Amino acid sequence: MARDRRQQFLEAGAAVFAEKGYHDARVDDFVARVGVARGTFYLYFDDKRALFEALVARFMLRLTDAIEPIELSDPGVDPIAALRANLLRVVVAFVETPAMAKILLSTAVGVDPDFDRRLLSFYEEITALIVRSLSQAEAAGLVRPGHAQIRSFCLVGLLKETLYQLVLRGATFPPEALVDTMLDLVSRGIFVRPGDASATIVAAP
Amino acid sequence: MARDRRQQFLEAGAAVFAEKGYHDARVDDFVARVGVARGTFYLYFDDKRALFEALVARFMLRLTDAIEPIELSDPGVDPIAALRANLLRVVVAFVETPAMAKILLSTAVGVDPDFDRRLLSFYEEITALIVRSLSQAEAAGLVRPGHAQIRSFCLVGLLKETLYQLVLRGATFPPEALVDTMLDLVSRGIFVRPGDASATIVAAP
Amino acid sequence: MARDRRQQFLEAGAAVFAEKGYHDARVDDFVARVGVARGTFYLYFDDKRALFEALVARFMLRLTDAIEPIELSDPGVDPIAALRANLLRVVVAFVETPAMAKILLSTAVGVDPDFDRRLLSFYEEITALIVRSLSQAEAAGLVRPGHAQIRSFCLVGLLKETLYQLVLRGATFPPEALVDTMLDLVSRGIFVRPGDASATIVAAP
Amino acid sequence: MARDRRQQFLEAGAAVFAEKGYHDARVDDFVARVGVARGTFYLYFDDKRALFEALVARFMLRLTDAIEPIELSDPGVDPIAALRANLLRVVVAFVETPAMAKILLSTAVGVDPDFDRRLLSFYEEITALIVRSLSQAEAAGLVRPGHAQIRSFCLVGLLKETLYQLVLRGATFPPEALVDTMLDLVSRGIFVRPGDASATIVAAP
DNA sequence: CATGAATGAGCCTTCATTCAT
DNA sequence: CATGAATGAAGGCTCATTCAT
Numbered sequence: 001m002a003r004d005r006r007q008q009f010l011e012a013g014a015a016v017f018a019e020k021g022y023h024d025a026r027v028d029d030f031v032a033r034v035g036v037a038r039g040t041f042y043l044y045f046d047d048k049r050a051l052f053e054a055l056v057a058r059f060m061l062r063l064t065d066a067i068e069p070i071e072l073s074d075p076g077v078d079p080i081a082a083l084r085a086n087l088l089r090v091v092v093a094f095v096e097t098p099a100m101a102k103i104l105l106s107t108a109v110g111v112d113p114d115f116d117r118r119l120l121s122f123y124e125e126i127t128a129l130i131v132r133s134l135s136q137a138e139a140a141g142l143v144r145p146g147h148a149q150i151r152s153f154c155l156v157g158l159l160k161e162t163l164y165q166l167v168l169r170g171a172t173f174p175p176e177a178l179v180d181t182m183l184d185l186v187s188r189g190i191f192v193r194p195g196d197a198s199a200t201i202v203a204a205p
Numbered sequence: 206m207a208r209d210r211r212q213q214f215l216e217a218g219a220a221v222f223a224e225k226g227y228h229d230a231r232v233d234d235f236v237a238r239v240g241v242a243r244g245t246f247y248l249y250f251d252d253k254r255a256l257f258e259a260l261v262a263r264f265m266l267r268l269t270d271a272i273e274p275i276e277l278s279d280p281g282v283d284p285i286a287a288l289r290a291n292l293l294r295v296v297v298a299f300v301e302t303p304a305m306a307k308i309l310l311s312t313a314v315g316v317d318p319d320f321d322r323r324l325l326s327f328y329e330e331i332t333a334l335i336v337r338s339l340s341q342a343e344a345a346g347l348v349r350p351g352h353a354q355i356r357s358f359c360l361v362g363l364l365k366e367t368l369y370q371l372v373l374r375g376a377t378f379p380p381e382a383l384v385d386t387m388l389d390l391v392s393r394g395i396f397v398r399p400g401d402a403s404a405t406i407v408a409a410p
Numbered sequence: 411m412a413r414d415r416r417q418q419f420l421e422a423g424a425a426v427f428a429e430k431g432y433h434d435a436r437v438d439d440f441v442a443r444v445g446v447a448r449g450t451f452y453l454y455f456d457d458k459r460a461l462f463e464a465l466v467a468r469f470m471l472r473l474t475d476a477i478e479p480i481e482l483s484d485p486g487v488d489p490i491a492a493l494r495a496n497l498l499r500v501v502v503a504f505v506e507t508p509a510m511a512k513i514l515l516s517t518a519v520g521v522d523p524d525f526d527r528r529l530l531s532f533y534e535e536i537t538a539l540i541v542r543s544l545s546q547a548e549a550a551g552l553v554r555p556g557h558a559q560i561r562s563f564c565l566v567g568l569l570k571e572t573l574y575q576l577v578l579r580g581a582t583f584p585p586e587a588l589v590d591t592m593l594d595l596v597s598r599g600i601f602v603r604p605g606d607a608s609a610t611i612v613a614a615p
Numbered sequence: 616m617a618r619d620r621r622q623q624f625l626e627a628g629a630a631v632f633a634e635k636g637y638h639d640a641r642v643d644d645f646v647a648r649v650g651v652a653r654g655t656f657y658l659y660f661d662d663k664r665a666l667f668e669a670l671v672a673r674f675m676l677r678l679t680d681a682i683e684p685i686e687l688s689d690p691g692v693d694p695i696a697a698l699r700a701n702l703l704r705v706v707v708a709f710v711e712t713p714a715m716a717k718i719l720l721s722t723a724v725g726v727d728p729d730f731d732r733r734l735l736s737f738y739e740e741i742t743a744l745i746v747r748s749l750s751q752a753e754a755a756g757l758v759r760p761g762h763a764q765i766r767s768f769c770l771v772g773l774l775k776e777t778l779y780q781l782v783l784r785g786a787t788f789p790p791e792a793l794v795d796t797m798l799d800l801v802s803r804g805i806f807v808r809p810g811d812a813s814a815t816i817v818a819a820p
Numbered sequence: 821c822a823t824g825a826a827t828g829a830g831c832c833t834t835c836a837t838t839c840a841t
Numbered sequence: 842c843a844t845g846a847a848t849g850a851a852g853g854c855t856c857a858t859t860c861a862t
Binding site: 429526530570588592596598 | 634635636637638639721722723724725726727728731735738742759761762765766768769770771772773774775776777779780781783792793796797799800801802803804805
């Protein structure tokens, strides 16, 4: 019994952090959930912070893994479909682990200046990817001219807020519908020919 | 000297909370900034939490004040211009008080479950207003059919994220350009005739 | 009431450290003796270590103050008498504050590598002073030739051990007799003319 | 391989205690050095304290073994040479095992009231031996009259401090020179005829 | 109004020791 | 003999809040 202890703590941590927030979460909460003594926690993590960071890092990885670069130059690829697939995978990651969604989108915010920086650089990465894609596509005449940086912030924010609100409400909804609603909102503002398969947001870096 | 003490604490609080976050802000930081003794703080606020809430409530008020209902039925009003004016006032409120922007968009997030609820209900209010407007406008044939709730989340998130990123970077930019970029991104997805003066987002409640 | 709190803690600390040693001394012991709450201690000292260091530093200062440089060149000074006076003042410092004697000679030893270094450099200072004095006096033909460094260690050790043993036993004895016994033991080994007033150990630096 | 485990722990303990002091030494340090698991330690020692005590006791034994009683009544024995030989053996014991020297002269001091008592009684034994010898010799007219107890403290302290300082500095020096310097310092203060072979410090108990 | 010394509940963390395998 | 995961008592330290002056 006792699946890998570390894994148990990660699961307990996700639940507790999501429920109480970072500062109100107690090491006692974790060990109580796992059913071990206090000291055991420190066998697997340096401190509360380490558990939190491991949790967030793991989820960030899952998210970046969900995003696959899209090859604009490959004529065999439908970039719009690829983009939609990317979005879908991200949305699914969130709805599959609502505790981690809550943690990334809320708990992790404002923990302290250090962690804020970490979060920022994660979103920076994603934003940079989108900026690159938009610029390439714009040069290729697939995307309407516009401020790529601000557009990227908008797109990220649009996704974050929607996921946060839905996850928080425990709303169950088909990820496809969500993605399509979001795409419907911005496609015409971004793409020259929104219905055209030759347009995309996320291109190869 | 010594403008209203309470006001001094509000200003000190804004600076400290923005810099250190809620949990790392110390009552000592406030009184040190104001230049009074520790006990004086409690003459003006019940506790640390009260200062934070006063600060956030004041800023929320400023934001809701910035949004003026738009009378769709009044033919003398250009609803698109009115919408743009609303957005502009909101953006200006954020860039004029970057500390409060940081606090509302980051510090206040994840403070604890209680405060999370308060934030949520604030955004709920705004979201509800947008939902109402979209529905009315959709019924009037001004807005393309779509999921009003999710669209509202998207619009709020788009604004929040962009403002957060820009304020955080200390980026100075013309609010008009920002608003226009955002409108350009979503107008075609929302309005039946985006260039048409008869379309709007925020209508009278 | 309540003489200077810091002073109270210093006195409590001396008693507790002397009785229980450094590691077994609890912050609770200090505050219990002073009759205040736990937190009060941290108003006056950063931590347990800081109290200990303040205590030791203060006593070290008292000791170095007790040693007055002796002017070998001044014919109006009886260097042997001056030396005896120095020793007497040192001995008196120890017997007057037996707790501090215990602390410097035992408690402070082996606390940790850091503190060991601090102690070492204190004795180094004293040793260096003696080495200088012996060398000068030897050059002046007042002292028998010999290894000044090792002699200094010997003299310091002789004093330390004797004081430690006596203080520990709570032995009450006339400091004069103690000093004379020690001088009687080493004078003939050091001075060319032990009974002669022109010889001394501690000279001006 | 693996010489006697217990012996391995003793060696590891000497190194670790000498380097880190008693309280900062961790059971983990011992087992890491020996290359076994944590629990193994407790197969050979009851606890950390037991290892320390075994170590110190072993070294104390080695020291008392180094001191051979001197028969004042035997005319065939040169007591001064015998005394010098005793001192030399003690000095050699220290310089041969510098870790144990550090431990006895520093680490073991101030560990706790219990251990202090143990140390004290060890030095008491030695002091008593010296007191006896001095008294006998004084009665025999070989030694100048003086306070035997204080003289003993002085002699022990002189030896301890010098050895500590030299061992700590890693100073390599001929034990003979050290012993001769020390003897030169005190012989004239102790012996009636310092150059005379009929005088000695350590006599038969 | 203002002060600032005092409070004390509360949480994190360490590490010697145990014991089932 | 050996292992090493688990234990849990123990203690340091913080800091929001109070209240006598």
